[in-house]
Amino acid sequence: MAAATVAAVLTTTVGAAAGSATPPTQNHRSTATVLQHGLDELHGLGVSGTQGLIRDGNRVTAARSGVADLVTGAPVPFDGYFRIGSTTKTFVSVVLLQLVGEGRIRLDDPIERWLPGVVTGSGNDGRNVSIRQVLQHTSGLYDATGDLVALQSADEFLAHRFDHYNEAQQVATAMRHSPLFVAGTGWSYSNTNYLLAGMLIERVTGHRWDTEVRSRILRPLGLTHTFYPGDQPTLPRPHANGYRQFAPGGPMVGTTVFNPTVTASAGGLVSTPTDLARFWQAVGRGQLLRPAQVAALQQTVLADGFQGIRPGIRYGLGIMWIPNRCGGSWAHVGSMPGMSTLAAVSLDGRRSTVLYLASELADPGPAVAIIERQMTLLDDLICG
Numbered sequence: 001m002a003a004a005t006v007a008a009v010l011t012t013t014v015g016a017a018a019g020s021a022t023p024p025t026q027n028h029r030s031t032a033t034v035l036q037h038g039l040d041e042l043h044g045l046g047v048s049g050t051q052g053l054i055r056d057g058n059r060v061t062a063a064r065s066g067v068a069d070l071v072t073g074a075p076v077p078f079d080g081y082f083r084i085g086s087t088t089k090t091f092v093s094v095v096l097l098q099l100v101g102e103g104r105i106r107l108d109d110p111i112e113r114w115l116p117g118v119v120t121g122s123g124n125d126g127r128n129v130s131i132r133q134v135l136q137h138t139s140g141l142y143d144a145t146g147d148l149v150a151l152q153s154a155d156e157f158l159a160h161r162f163d164h165y166n167e168a169q170q171v172a173t174a175m176r177h178s179p180l181f182v183a184g185t186g187w188s189y190s191n192t193n194y195l196l197a198g199m200l201i202e203r204v205t206g207h208r209w210d211t212e213v214r215s216r217i218l219r220p221l222g223l224t225h226t227f228y229p230g231d232q233p234t235l236p237r238p239h240a241n242g243y244r245q246f247a248p249g250g251p252m253v254g255t256t257v258f259n260p261t262v263t264a265s266a267g268g269l270v271s272t273p274t275d276l277a278r279f280w281q282a283v284g285r286g287q288l289l290r291p292a293q294v295a296a297l298q299q300t301v302l303a304d305g306f307q308g309i310r311p312g313i314r315y316g317l318g319i320m321w322i323p324n325r326c327g328g329s330w331a332h333v334g335s336m337p338g339m340s341t342l343a344a345v346s347l348d349g350r351r352s353t354v355l356y357l358a359s360e361l362a363d364p365g366p367a368v369a370i371i372e373r374q375m376t377l378l379d380d381l382i383c384g
Helices: 026-044 085-101 131-136 154-160 167-174 191-205 209-221 273-284 291-297 364-383
Strands: 008-013 049-056 059-066 243-245 252-254 320-322 329-336 339-346 351-357
Touching: 026 049, 026 059, 026 364, 049 273, 049 364, 059 273, 085 131, 085 191, 085 209, 085 273, 085 291, 085 329, 085 339, 131 191, 154 252, 167 191, 191 209, 209 273, 273 329, 273 339, 273 351, 329 364, 339 364, 351 364
Parallel strands: none
Antiparallel strands: 008 059, 049 059, 049 351, 243 252, 320 329, 329 339, 339 351
């Protein structure tokens, strides 16, 4: 069945009973229109389904466009669950920075001190790689994701989508490759860094990384719809199905169901727009960290590999700084097969936004156009 446009806007006031939301102001109505128009255009560029949300103080505006299922044509749900991909990294970094604030670990500690014998071989040496460099992607470590067979083609994905992985296995795969550069002398995005970060959390606390995320972030903020599914390959309802085009000109392949241990602490969390927007407000307002650790989080370097998205993007400790016309925003991108996320917060922590796309295209023209439209929409929503 051909995808049909299904678009609607939901405007509510947090805490209001269903159906009792206060009428939107003219400015709020304009924000809703901007969001809806942007999502409709993303759908028009080839994204099967999109959803977005802005949280301005306690006022929430949500919208959707497209379909949740290419076969049934069911509409994208409001506040549906999705895999947030690498936006998980911000949660993991916050936990490690909390441990730094408690004096249990130091950012300049070498990885070898906490994970002896893990970063070694092929020229890799954990004695010369610090925790700070791991969190900031300046470690030079090879990205283990590049060796994942399941991402090479549709047939490989379907054959391997239920495979179980653990962080140690993935890191060991990365250690078969020489480092890209001497730690601290360059920048390169690598999921290996955050697989190590998850292992570090467990070594320091005695608990799995997701247990610490739950106790230190999710419970205090009341984020009841964010979790790590482990080996559970399905998403809770409601959700939009994800689709991936594995090669230019190829078909869209359903990718909703697979084992997320493939990314674990580098990208395994599931959330909703409402939960994710609240988390980013908390990050922007400094609610989760002590001032010294907020400063460390926001100490950035130029993100060389992200300049094609927008010139001037910088990377802190599990967080991106994206320049815009109103001074910039703190953000992170995330992707899992067939799903992508862009979450951001204004510099004052007041306005956060979450954009979710339920398709990944391999055709270069549409793929670039989608990224560009996401970025302009982000600017319009953050800057108001």
